[in-house]
Amino acid sequence: MNWVLLIIAGIFEVAFAACLGKAKETTGNEMISWYVGFLICLAISMYLLVKVTQELPIGTAYAVWTGIGAVGTVLVGIFVFKEPASFWRLFFLLTLITSIIGLKFVSN
Structure with missing residues (x-):
């Protein structure tokens, strides 16, 4: 169950990064809405990460969490924000x- 929560935490990390990207593109109330979304996603992601680290090693949990966030954010950048998808990047x-x-395979 902890691994599932860790994946969900990573997905919320991707969501808060995406909210930052969308906030940068907007103004006024829409920008504020994206920042509120950022704060909500950040809080959920951090809460789940803290919960997971009570059972999983912190080094492994943090590495997986940031890895999911990094991979997901790059994919959001490519598909949503039209960033380049070069061979080396992929x-x-x-x-x-x-x-x-x-x-995941070498952790208890």
Whole structure:
């Protein structure tokens, strides 16, 4: 169950990064709404991360959490914000995913 919560925490990390990106593109009340979304997603992500680290090693949990956030944020950047998807960017993204999966398999 802790691994599921950790994945959910990582998804909320992606969401708060996406909210920052959308807030940068807007003004007025819409911008404020994106910042409120950022704060809500941040709070949920941090709460779940704290909860998970009570059972999983902090080094593993934090590495997986940031890895999910990094991979997800890059994918959001490519698909939502139209950032480039070069070969090397995707190659290193794949190595990051492989490392996250490896950490899961070598952790208790």
